[in-house]
Amino acid sequence: ETVKFAHWVPPAHTLTASTIEPLQAAVEGSGLEIEVYPGGELGAGPLEQYVRVVQGVADIVWGLQGYTSSQFPLTMVSELPGALPEGMTGYDMLWNAYEAGQLDGEFPGTVPLALWLSEPNIFIMKDVDVRTPADLQGLKIRVSGSAAAAAVEALGATPVQMPAGEIYNSLQTGLIDGVITGASAVGDFKLDEVANSYTLNAPLGHISFYVVMNKAKYEGLPAEMKEAMDSIIGRKLSQSAEEGWNARAASVIESLEAAGDNTVYTLSDDERAAFEELTYPIREKVVGEVGGEDVLKTMQGM
Amino acid sequence: MGARVSTWADGLIRLSALVGTIGLVIEVVVILIDVIGRFFGSPLTGAQDISQMSMVLIVFGGMALCDKIGGHVNVDLLENAMPRWMIWAGDFASAVIGAVIFIGIAWTTWSSIYLMRFQLGVVQKTNIIDLQFDWFKGAIVVMSIITAIGMILRAIGLVLTGDNGQESRGHA
Amino acid sequence: MSVEMIGLLGLVALFVLLGLRIPVAFAMFTVGFIGNMILNSPQAAMSQLASDSFSLAATVELVVVPLFILMGNVATETGMSRKLYDAAYAWIGSIRGGLASATVVACGGFAALSGSSVASALTIGRVSLSEMERFKYDNRLSTGVVAAGGTLGILIPPSTGFVIYALLTQQSIGRLFLAGVLPGLLLLSMFILTILVITWFKPEMGPKGPKTTLSDKMRSTGGATPILLVIVLTIGGIYTGIFSPVEASAVGAGLIILIGALSGKLTLKTFWKAAQDSVVTTATVMLILISAYMIKTFLALSHIPQWLGGFLETADISTLGVLSIMLLIYLILGCFLEGFAMMVLSMPIFFPVVQQLGIDPIWFGVLVVLTLEMGLISPPVGLNVFIVKSVAPNVSLGRMFRGVAPFWLAMFITLIILVAFPQISLILPDTMIN
Ligand code: NA
Ligand code: NA
Numbered sequence: 001e002t003v004k005f006a007h008w009v010p011p012a013h014t015l016t017a018s019t020i021e022p023l024q025a026a027v028e029g030s031g032l033e034i035e036v037y038p039g040g041e042l043g044a045g046p047l048e049q050y051v052r053v054v055q056g057v058a059d060i061v062w063g064l065q066g067y068t069s070s071q072f073p074l075t076m077v078s079e080l081p082g083a084l085p086e087g088m089t090g091y092d093m094l095w096n097a098y099e100a101g102q103l104d105g106e107f108p109g110t111v112p113l114a115l116w117l118s119e120p121n122i123f124i125m126k127d128v129d130v131r132t133p134a135d136l137q138g139l140k141i142r143v144s145g146s147a148a149a150a151a152v153e154a155l156g157a158t159p160v161q162m163p164a165g166e167i168y169n170s171l172q173t174g175l176i177d178g179v180i181t182g183a184s185a186v187g188d189f190k191l192d193e194v195a196n197s198y199t200l201n202a203p204l205g206h207i208s209f210y211v212v213m214n215k216a217k218y219e220g221l222p223a224e225m226k227e228a229m230d231s232i233i234g235r236k237l238s239q240s241a242e243e244g245w246n247a248r249a250a251s252v253i254e255s256l257e258a259a260g261d262n263t264v265y266t267l268s269d270d271e272r273a274a275f276e277e278l279t280y281p282i283r284e285k286v287v288g289e290v291g292g293e294d295v296l297k298t299m300q301g302m
Numbered sequence: 303m304g305a306r307v308s309t310w311a312d313g314l315i316r317l318s319a320l321v322g323t324i325g326l327v328i329e330v331v332v333i334l335i336d337v338i339g340r341f342f343g344s345p346l347t348g349a350q351d352i353s354q355m356s357m358v359l360i361v362f363g364g365m366a367l368c369d370k371i372g373g374h375v376n377v378d379l380l381e382n383a384m385p386r387w388m389i390w391a392g393d394f395a396s397a398v399i400g401a402v403i404f405i406g407i408a409w410t411t412w413s414s415i416y417l418m419r420f421q422l423g424v425v426q427k428t429n430i431i432d433l434q435f436d437w438f439k440g441a442i443v444v445m446s447i448i449t450a451i452g453m454i455l456r457a458i459g460l461v462l463t464g465d466n467g468q469e470s471r472g473h474a
Numbered sequence: 475m476s477v478e479m480i481g482l483l484g485l486v487a488l489f490v491l492l493g494l495r496i497p498v499a500f501a502m503f504t505v506g507f508i509g510n511m512i513l514n515s516p517q518a519a520m521s522q523l524a525s526d527s528f529s530l531a532a533t534v535e536l537v538v539v540p541l542f543i544l545m546g547n548v549a550t551e552t553g554m555s556r557k558l559y560d561a562a563y564a565w566i567g568s569i570r571g572g573l574a575s576a577t578v579v580a581c582g583g584f585a586a587l588s589g590s591s592v593a594s595a596l597t598i599g600r601v602s603l604s605e606m607e608r609f610k611y612d613n614r615l616s617t618g619v620v621a622a623g624g625t626l627g628i629l630i631p632p633s634t635g636f637v638i639y640a641l642l643t644q645q646s647i648g649r650l651f652l653a654g655v656l657p658g659l660l661l662l663s664m665f666i667l668t669i670l671v672i673t674w675f676k677p678e679m680g681p682k683g684p685k686t687t688l689s690d691k692m693r694s695t696g697g698a699t700p701i702l703l704v705i706v707l708t709i710g711g712i713y714t715g716i717f718s719p720v721e722a723s724a725v726g727a728g729l730i731i732l733i734g735a736l737s738g739k740l741t742l743k744t745f746w747k748a749a750q751d752s753v754v755t756t757a758t759v760m761l762i763l764i765s766a767y768m769i770k771t772f773l774a775l776s777h778i779p780q781w782l783g784g785f786l787e788t789a790d791i792s793t794l795g796v797l798s799i800m801l802l803i804y805l806i807l808g809c810f811l812e813g814f815a816m817m818v819l820s821m822p823i824f825f826p827v828v829q830q831l832g833i834d835p836i837w838f839g840v841l842v843v844l845t846l847e848m849g850l851i852s853p854p855v856g857l858n859v860f861i862v863k864s865v866a867p868n869v870s871l872g873r874m875f876r877g878v879a880p881f882w883l884a885m886f887i888t889l890i891i892l893v894a895f896p897q898i899s900l901i902l903p904d905t906m907i908n
Contacts, residue, residue, distance in 0.1 A: 012639055043771065051521070054418070071426055158340065158344070162534075169718065174714070175715040322554075337724070357533070361756055363751035364756055364757035380493055388494075408526050
């Protein structure tokens with residue numbers, strides 16, 4: 001049997017080695033083949049990715065909750081600044097809530113194979129060194145969602161929305177002064193060629209991801225294949241994905257430091273506190289708006 | 303009776319184009335306000351949400367009128383070598399295939415709304431100002447049906463009168 | 475039957491449908507839909523019809539299509555295009571084919587800026603075709619120039635073509651941008667040379683205008699000031715980071731509308747007509763783009779790219795032979811796939827072969843991007859030519875393809891030169907970035 005895995009990033013993306021290949025390897029012996037369609041081959045762009053798997057264009061898809069955040073208000077609580085407790089992993093957070101049944105309503109018609117968080121978001125700036133919130137006053141920062149936009153506003157900067165593909169050019173021309181996202185995006189979108197100052201350890205949250213499978217397709221798998229699938233899906237596959245993202249981020253940061261023409265700065269805990277004061281209230285506000293207090297507690301294992 | 307149907311269809315086609323044109327005007331205005339606002343440090347909240355969704359109206363709003371005035375590009379390389387009946391057959395096939403495609407788009411878009419919204423309870427919205435996708439998908443359904451009606455009427459006209467019935471393009 | 479065979483049959487069916495005068499978009503929808511139905515499932519084909527229609531229509535980057543057409547339409551309705559061509563005519567009209575050369579430069583400049591050959595063909599086509607007709611230029615030359623001119627843009631930075639190539643192959647965007655500069659200028663010169671050769675042998679295709687005095691030149695330039703100002707502001711705004719190329723389409727349209735309204739040349743009625751025309755042309759163009767996506771999925775499912783890649787890996791041919799075959803494949807695929815869709819589809823399969831053979835990836839990128847654009851103007855199925863046709867419905871495709879042919883030849887010669895002399899592509903990136 002063959003199932004189709006669809007995503008819209010190039011095959012060289014972290015996704016392949018961290019998530020797809022382990023999944024393929026785990027089910028290989030059972031005769032289940034996972035055929036990958038990268039680069040949006042089964043349909044354009046991220047917007048309709050979830051619809052695609054529910055309707056059976058693909059059997060498995062990868063996606064970002066953030067592209068259609070209205071569908072995932074509770075899952076996305078995990079992304080907020082300070083939601084992830086020190087020493088905990090993002091996938092444990094997400095699976096804590098999923099296994100408690102609190103996220104069922106956000107993944108209808110599918111079975112999540114992996115849920116995880118990216119490496120921490122950082123400041124990726126051109127010609128501006130960010131040490132305190134004051135350094136951001138009036139700057140234009142690209143963000144993707146409404147919670148991130150609120151955080152940027154709280155920090156005194158102007159949030160700018162634009163498609164990911166336009167970030168490179170916009171940084172180059174000065175349309176934006178910086179981007180808030182994970183370090184791995186610096187590699188994925190070649191932002192190192194246009195950005196030159198990176199600030200780590202700011203409380204800016206994370207990005208959440210999913211790999212889900214069409215429920216009927218999953219339940220219809222022959223017993224042996226389903227068993228092989230069950231041996232990896234859940235925390236195990238999510239761990240592999242999250243570690244892949246973190247490793248990629250670490251290697252990007254290492255190469256940024258090695259390049260020599262960049263400033264890579266890690267905020268001290270005192271410096272971080274000044275940002276926390278502004279971004280943590282956004283978390284409280286968003287959690288309140290979506291009624292996510294209980295979910296967040298479950299996520300954090302409390 | 304036939305004349306009345308086609309007058310009605312014409313009205314719908316114009317209406318659909320009107321919605322598309324309004325979408326275009328909104329698009330220009332919203333982007334301009336956003337650009338100017340951003341220059342002064344306060345961009346328009348949700349500008350990208352609005353441009354994305356008005357694009358849907360622009361693209362599908364003009365579809366029916368585009369077909370009516372023969373705006374779809376076809377390969378006319380062999381046209382001069384074709385007998386009249388073959389040209390007629392091509393016109394007829396185009397109208398029928400076009401109608402099937404647009405009925406298909408309408409039907410599948412509707413099933414996608416039905417499945418996500420009514421069966422799974424997922425209401426998808428844009429990220430910043432919560433514009434519901436379903437309103438714009440609904441517009442695709444309605445506009446595609448109007449486009450298909452125009453094509454069906456043209457196919458019927460081709461059978462009854464042998465005439466293509468497409469207006470010629472206005473400009474160039 | 476193998477999936478590859480189904481893929482090939484689908485392409486044959488596409489040619490048959492097009493030959494029967496079925497509109498391009500309908501033909502691609504039909505083949506794509508039926509193909510996906512067979513190779514995936516009926517349910518999948520149906521769902522894709524809905525999800526691609528919606529997600530492509532809701533693509534922010536494609537906002538440039540309706541807005542740049544609107545800009546072109548309003549410029550034409552208010553006579554600003556006419557003034558621009560009067561000025562161009564005063565300056566270079568006395569040279570044979572002068573206006574065509576000016577249009578090529580304009581196309582290249584516009585596409586360079588917008589990064590999109592589609593937007594360029596639409597906007598410049600709308601503005602220039604009727605103007606060149608006014609000065610008795612043959613419409614084969616004028617449509618050929620517009621269809622080919624847009625191809626300059628993806629060589630000259632900023633270029634979305636290079637960005638996509640860079641992200642797919644993990645190459646430096648900056649190096650690719652630099653690599654495109656000299657080939658872009660070379661191609662521009664080749665296009666102008668082509669116009670000179672055409673009008674040398676057939677002067678009636680781009681007739682010489684009268685000699686003009688300096689005061690004639692200044693007066694006509696004065697008349698074109700408003701539209702020149704819009705062009706300068708739009709370009710300036712992009713390069714200084716005030717707005718993005720996508721937003722520039724709204725700024726350009728807005729400024730032209732404003733000037734038209736202030737000068738009294740744009741009434742509500744003419745504005746409405748221009749806007750409705752833009753909506754209709756957008757429908758034509760976007761339907762073709764959506765249908766091209768259906769074909770792309772069909773080709774992906776047919777595994778034809780893998781099959782070709784496997785063939786290239788195992789075949790016993792020289793590096794140059796492999797390179798030539800790859801470029802030939804791009805040329806053929808380029809006929810019915812939008813360029814970027816094609817790159818996404820093929821690069822994951824071809825690029826490993828390129829690396830294995832030790833072909834310079836930057837150089838290869840330049841060659842691929844140029845070949846892609848050649849495919850877009852190759853008969854009998856050239857997407858860029860169809861796009862020009864959507865703004866010039868009165869010119870037959872046959873005439874257009876005949877008009878494009880000499881420019882296609884110029885691109886082919888440029889391609890051979892670039893293959894023979896990799897330095898042309900590599901000297902700038904090698905000296906300016908290490
Ligand atoms: Na850098
Ligand atoms: Na360009």
